[in-house]
Amino acid sequence: xxxKIKIKTxxxxxxxxxxxxxxxxxxxxxxxxxxxxxxxxxxxxxxxEKYASYPTTPSIESKYLHxxxxxxxxxxxTIFLTxxxxxxxxxxxxxxxxxxxxxxxxxxxxxxxxxKDYYIxxxxxxxxxxxxxxxxxxxxxxxxxxxxxTDERLVYTADVYDGFLHHVNGEGEAAKSIIEKxxxxxxxxxxxxxxxxxxxxxxxxxxxxxxxxDNIYKNNWRELGKSFGSGGYYRNDWFDRFMEDxxxxxxxTGTVTCEGKPMPFVEIYVQEAKEGFSFYASxxxxxxxxxVNGEFKTLGLKDGLYSVGIGVDGSVLANKAFQGSTMQYVExxxxxxxxxxxxxxxxxxxxPEPGEKLSGEEFTVSWEEIEDAAYYKVEPVVFYxxxxxxxxxxxxxxxxxxxxxxxxENQAVFNINMIRNNPYITVSDSDNGxxxxxxxLGIFIPGVEYPIVVNAxxxxxxxxxxxxxxxxxxxxxxxxxxxxxxxxxxxFIYRKNYPAAIEYYENILKENPDDxxxxxxxxxxxxxxxxEGEQNFERAFTLGQRYTEISGNxxxxxxTLGGMNISEIKENRENVYLTLKEAMKEPDFDxxxxxxxxxxxxxxxxxxxxxxxxxxxxxxxLIFLNMYFGDYKEAVESIKSERFYxxxxxxxxxxxxxxxxxxxxxxxxxxxxxxxxxxxLINGIPYGETRNIYNKTVKQISNSNxxxxxxxxxxxxxxxxxx
Amino acid sequence: MDKKDKLGIEIKSIMEEETLDLTLSQKAFDNIIQHRKxxxxxxxxxxxxxxxxxxxxxxxxxxxxxxxxxxxxxxIFKSQNERIIxxxxxxxxxxxxxxxxxx
Numbered sequence: 105x106x107x108k109i110k111i112k113t114x115x116x117x118x119x120x121x122x123x124x125x126x127x128x129x130x131x132x133x134x135x136x137x138x139x140x141x142x143x144x145x146x147x148x149x150x151x152x153e154k155y156a157s158y159p160t161t162p163s164i165e166s167k168y169l170h171x172x173x174x175x176x177x178x179x180x181x182t183i184f185l186t187x188x189x190x191x192x193x194x195x196x197x198x199x200x201x202x203x204x205x206x207x208x209x210x211x212x213x214x215x216x217x218x219x220k221d222y223y224i225x226x227x228x229x230x231x232x233x234x235x236x237x238x239x240x241x242x243x244x245x246x247x248x249x250x251x252x253x254t255d256e257r258l259v260y261t262a263d264v265y266d267g268f269l270h271h272v273n274g275e276g277e278a279a280k281s282i283i284e285k286x287x288x289x290x291x292x293x294x295x296x297x298x299x300x301x302x303x304x305x306x307x308x309x310x311x312x313x314x315x316x317x318d319n320i321y322k323n324n325w326r327e328l329g330k331s332f333g334s335g336g337y338y339r340n341d342w343f344d345r346f347m348e349d350x351x352x353x354x355x356x357t358g359t360v361t362c363e364g365k366p367m368p369f370v371e372i373y374v375q376e377a378k379e380g381f382s383f384y385a386s387x388x389x390x391x392x393x394x395x396v397n398g399e400f401k402t403l404g405l406k407d408g409l410y411s412v413g414i415g416v417d418g419s420v421l422a423n424k425a426f427q428g429s430t431m432q433y434v435e436x437x438x439x440x441x442x443x444x445x446x447x448x449x450x451x452x453x454x455x456p457e458p459g460e461k462l463s464g465e466e467f468t469v470s471w472e473e474i475e476d477a478a479y480y481k482v483e484p485v486v487f488y489x490x491x492x493x494x495x496x497x498x499x500x501x502x503x504x505x506x507x508x509x510x511x512x513e514n515q516a517v518f519n520i521n522m523i524r525n526n527p528y529i530t531v532s533d534s535d536n537g538x539x540x541x542x543x544x545l546g547i548f549i550p551g552v553e554y555p556i557v558v559n560a561x562x563x564x565x566x567x568x569x570x571x572x573x574x575x576x577x578x579x580x581x582x583x584x585x586x587x588x589x590x591x592x593x594x595x596f597i598y599r600k601n602y603p604a605a606i607e608y609y610e611n612i613l614k615e616n617p618d619d620x621x622x623x624x625x626x627x628x629x630x631x632x633x634x635x636e637g638e639q640n641f642e643r644a645f646t647l648g649q650r651y652t653e654i655s656g657n658x659x660x661x662x663x664t665l666g667g668m669n670i671s672e673i674k675e676n677r678e679n680v681y682l683t684l685k686e687a688m689k690e691p692d693f694d695x696x697x698x699x700x701x702x703x704x705x706x707x708x709x710x711x712x713x714x715x716x717x718x719x720x721x722x723x724x725x726l727i728f729l730n731m732y733f734g735d736y737k738e739a740v741e742s743i744k745s746e747r748f749y750x751x752x753x754x755x756x757x758x759x760x761x762x763x764x765x766x767x768x769x770x771x772x773x774x775x776x777x778x779x780x781x782x783x784x785l786i787n788g789i790p791y792g793e794t795r796n797i798y799n800k801t802v803k804q805i806s807n808s809n810x811x812x813x814x815x816x817x818x819x820x821x822x823x824x825x826x827x
Numbered sequence: 828m829d830k831k832d833k834l835g836i837e838i839k840s841i842m843e844e845e846t847l848d849l850t851l852s853q854k855a856f857d858n859i860i861q862h863r864k865x866x867x868x869x870x871x872x873x874x875x876x877x878x879x880x881x882x883x884x885x886x887x888x889x890x891x892x893x894x895x896x897x898x899x900x901x902x903i904f905k906s907q908n909e910r911i912i913x914x915x916x917x918x919x920x921x922x923x924x925x926x927x928x929x930x
Contacts, residue, residue, distance in 0.1 A: 105883045112875035121890075129898050146909075150900035181918070193909060193920060418918070485914055497914050555914065572914070578921040581914075 130158045134169075141173060149173035149198075156205075165222040167209040171202040171229060178236050179335040180371055180415030181575060182388055183445075185432045188574065192335075195577075196419040199237055206230040210249075224257050228295070231265045235333030236417040240368040240396040243269065260291040267299050268332050271306070272369065273395045279303050294320055294327035298337050305339075306403065310351070314343045334390075336371055336415065342389040350374065350391070352406025354436040358443035359398050360414055362424055366398025367447070371415035376408060377433045377752055377819070388415055409755055410434045412443045421574040425450045427567060432750035435757060448569035453558055453582045455515075462520065462548075462586045466505065469556055469582075470515035477560035477568055479510040482518070484584070485555040486529055486547050488540055499557055500529055500547070510561075520548040520586055525624065525657065530632050530667050538600045538635050544628040545597055550588035555581045564746040565720070597625060602634035613647075623651040624660060631664035641665070641672065645679040652686065662687045666698040670787050673705035680705075693720040700725065704786055709733070712786070722748035725786050731813075732782045736766035752820035761812040770807050777804045781814065794823040 137151030152173040156166035174194070181191030206226050214223040227250060234243040247269065250262025267282035283300050286292055301316035320328060321340045328337045360370045371390035392400040412434050424447040434441040452472040460467075469482050483499040502523055503509045504516040524546030530539075547554060555578075559570040572581065590598055593612070596605035606629060609622040616622075631644035648661035661683045673680050680702050687695045696719035703711035709729060716726040722745045730739035740762050743754050752758070770778060781801045789797055798818050805811055818824065851859070865873070908923040 106880045107883055108878045108880050110875065111877050111879060114879070114881075115875065125897060129894075133898060147900075147903060150902055154898070154900045188916075189913075189918065193911070421918075497912070499914075499916075572917045575918040576920070578912075578914075578919050581919070 126160045130155055130161045133158075134161075137169070137173065162219065162222075164209050164212055164214055164219045164226065167205050168222045168226045168229070171205040171209075171226065174198040174202040174205075175229070175233065177335050178232060178330060178333050178417065180388065181418040181421060182373065182413055182415050183426065183574070184373075184375065184411050184413035186411060188426075191415075191418040194417070194419050196422045199233060199417070199419045203230065203233055206233070220255065220257070224255075224261060227258060228261055228265075231261075232330060232333040235268075235369050236420075237333075238368050238370065238416070238420055240269075257291060260286060260289075261295075264295050264299055265332075268295075268302075269396075271299065271303055272393050274401070276303065276307065294324050295331050298328070298331045301339075302337075308404070310343065310347065314339075317343070333369065333417075334371065334415075336389050339389050346389075346391075346403075349376065350405050351403075352436070353404050354407065354438070354440050355404055356392075356402045356410070356412060356434050356436070356441045356443050358400060358412075358445070360394050360400070360445050360447075361398050362447040363449055364446075366394070366396065367416070367420075368394055368396045368398060370394040370398070370400075372400050372402060373413040373415060374402065374405065375411045375413065377411045388413070390415065405436055407436050407438060409752065409757070410436065410441070412445075414445060418575050421447075422576060423450055424448065424573055425567075425569045425571075426574050427569060433752060433755060435755045437756065447574075450573045451558060451560055451569050451571050453556065453571045456556060456582045456584050458579055458582055459553070460582070460584055462584050465521055466517055466519050467584055468515060468517050469558065471558045471571065473514045474560040474568055476562060478563040479512050479561055480514065481509060481559050481561065482511070482516055483557045483559060484523075484547055485557060486542055488542075490542060490549055490552040498529065524548055525655075525660070536635065538602065539629070539632055541598045541600060543632060544605075544625050545590075545594060548584065548586045549598070550586050550590060553583050553585045555583045557581075566746070593621070593625070597629075600634075602629060602638075605629065606634075618650070618654055620651065620654060623647045623654070627651055627660055628664055631661075632667065639672070641668075641676045641679065645676070645683070649682070658686050658690070659692070662692070662695055662698060666694060668701070670701060670705045673702055677702070677706060691718075696720075697723075709783075709786070720747070724751075724753065727753065728782045728785050731762065731765075732779055732786070734769060736762050736769070740766075752816050755816065758813060758816050761809040761816075764809045765813075770810055774805050774807050774810060777801060778807075778810050778814075785817070794821065798823055 133151050133155045137148050137155060140148035140151060149170065152166070152170040155161055156163075156170045158166075175192075175198070176194065177192045179190065179192045182188060206229055209223070209226040210230065212223070214220045227246075231243060231246060234240075234246065243265070247262050247266045250258050251266070253259050253262070263282050263285065267279045270276075270279040270282070279299070280303060283296070283303065286296060297316050297320050301313045301320070304310075304316065305313035317337075317339045321338075325338070329335045331337050356372075356374070358372075360367045360372075370393065371388065372392035372394070373388040374391050391405070392402040394400045410433060427446045427448050434443045451474055454470045454472070455468055471480065474480075481501045482504075483501050485497050485499050487497045489496075501509045502518055504511070505519040505522060507522075508516070529547070530543050542549060555572075557570060557572045560568045562568050593605055593608040596602070596608055606626065609619075609626050612619045612622040613626070627644050627648040630640040631648065633639035644664060645661070648664060651660055652658050665680065665683060668676070668680070684695070684699055684702055688699065696715045700712040700715035700719070703709065703715060704725075709732060713726065713729040713733065716723060716729065719726075722742045727739050727742045727748075730736070730742055740759055742748060743759055743762070748754065769775070778801075781797070784797055798814065802811060802814055805814065910921045912919050912921060
């Protein structure tokens with residue numbers, strides 16, 4: 105169809121269209137972007153980008169709006185040794201893009217006042233990004249750029265950030281001179297007052313600082329969320345908490361490094377060790393911030409055991425693995441403390457690549473060599489729900505085709521059938537608490553994607569680095585998906601129709617009692633129990649022993665029964681003994697834990713202690729057993745061991761109390777009460793009874809050292825949080 | 828110069844006198860009008876009043892496409908939904924549209 109139209113009408117239409125494209129569309133795009141931003145939509149930045157791309161839109165303003173939409177907030181990713189999380193999910197790519205946009209903007213020459221306003225905003229945002237991303241060198245360059253400017257607001261902004269840099273570096277006088285320079289001018293804005301408050305705070309002038317923050321909060325609280333590249337300046341509630349719970353005279357000093365290089369502008373947080381781990385969605389309030397050398401010194405803290413955490417922008421962690429710290433907690437007891445935390449760059453996995461499909465039985469994992477690594481472990485990630493939402497996951501070490509799991513070379517070859525044949529995970533799916541299919545079928549179920557992680561360890565079993573950064577994108581992680589399909593019986597297991605699977609495989613055994621798959625799957629189903637109360641240990645032992653005879657593989661039984669609790673071991677002690685007797689012919693390090701539990705079940709505590717001494721790591725039970733036998737010196741040595749995962753029990757408070765027991769051992773009834781308490785711990789105290797047992801025990805004890813130990817155990821195990 | 832002007836005026840006057848009672852047929856009049864030299868304004872007038880035929884469908888599609896290209900960002904239909912999962916102690920972000928493999 106055609107329409108007739110006069111040319112003058114057409115010209116009018118073109119004029120209207122031009123107006124639409126020059127004015128209406130950019131305006132509409134900006135409005136859409138603004139609307140999406142209020143809805144917290146990620147797509148807002150796409151519309152801001154579009155808005156900035158129109159040749160008719162104001163360049164500086166539109167670029168600033170685009171960069172601003174990419175960053176959104178500077179809330180930190182919080183890392184305590186007991187857990188981590190939170191923060192804004194700004195990707196490193198977006199951070200880089202925002203930086204580039206802002207640097208381009210700052211190359212322009214603003215003329216109109218509105219342009220100048222956005223120019224200053226762009227400048228400030230660039231400096232904030234540089235602080236958030238810990239780039240002290242570039243920050244200094246851009247501060248110098250601003251200080252050389254002709255616009256007084258630009259020079260003022262540069263000076264205030266210079267003041268912040270001085271403050272962070274502990275150059276208080278230089279920072280104060282900048283405050284004095286602008287204190288009587290009209291240029292002052294929120295960042296000025298934040299800097300003034302922070303200088304007062306770290307000078308110990310808490311009241312003055314609180315007063316300034318109160319004023320900022322009343323007048324311009326929104327700006328607090330984006331000051332100096334942090335969302336952590338909402339200190340109005342923090343003062344009360346800090347004054348009441350933390351303020352004292354001791355300081356914690358330390359460093360935060362990556363590959364031995366300093367990490368500047370890392371925020372340092374403290375929590376009472378007993379609190380466990382928690383973080384505020386809007387970000388923590390720091391008690392110290394690292395300087396350009398990665399060093400920090402906290403505000404004065406009172407005596408106590410502290411969990412020390414850090415806050416960094418999540419984008420910084422995209423290529424970093426958390427190496428850990430010299431200690432889990434920092435103890436302040438009439439003196440200062442130290443805390444050092446380090447990151448390493450992640451190691452690169454060369455093979456497999458992300459999303460790799462496996463058609464055969466074997467696959468090779470190869471990785472970058474790490475200079476100081478004593479050995480490596482390859483750890484596939486197992487999601488409890490193999491398909492779908494990918495919720496809870498666990499990492500398990502994989503044995504290669506030679507049965508090794510610690511690799512000194514930088515590659516290893518794995519056979520998926522070997523890994524499937526020795527399932528050593530016990531996962532329950534969320535549905536009805538039924539046993540997860542992978543606990544029976546093993547991992548590398550056909551069609552399921554398994555991310556592969558490689559970790560490097562030193563000779564003391566300390567993690568040096570790994571392939572998985574603290575924060576990463578799933579599509580970047582190497583993974584293996586095995587091809588193939590499940591048979592009828594395996595499908596019953598996969599769908600968690602365990603009664604049907606049991607019937608199916610029991611029928612197979614009637615025809616062929618040596619069917620290896622039936623023996624393996626039924627040993628797992630009976631041994632772990634497909635749901636609570638559905639274990640059949642007798643049948644599991646029978647089938648598992650037959651499986652061992654046929655295959656020569658002892659691991660299936662020990663892997664299956666290693667999770668039995670003390671009372672289950674007691675009830676099946678004969679079969680457990682036989683299983684362990686076989687396993688100990690070629691003991692795996694896991695077997696020692698199982699063996700110790702067997703000895704505990706048969707009340708051979710000396711045997712349990714010996715077994716735990718042979719295990720790979722020092723456990724709480726070994727410390728308790730050493731104390732139970734009155735070997736307090738050995739208990740302290742266990743705590744000091746590199747093989748002990750540091751906890752509240754590794755505090756000097758506990759060590760001193762145990763050493764005092766060595767010098768002056770408790771006697772009589774108190775010793776008996778204490779040893780009874782230890783035995784209860786060794787045997788496992790049922791959930792819900794912990795607080796009662798603690799209360800009963802402490803009532804009968806007057807010895808301060810015993811009390812200290814019991815109290816610390818109580819706090820370490822979070823019994824105070826149980827309900 | 829003066830002589831020439833006087834002659835011109837005289838000829839014009841004779842012409843006007845002789846053609847005073849002359850009546851042109853409509854056809855002749857139209858013919859003259861049609862073949863006379865047009866002014867620029869008349870030319871523009873004529874041009875802008877000229878009717879042209881525009882195919883409706885391509886025009887609408889073209890306009891809509893231009894509008895879409897100008898207004899809608901390229902990546903708008905690319906899903907940006909993100910889910911965060913804990914993977915063995917690491918924060919892993921699953922971005923829809925970036926999955927490396929699917930079941």
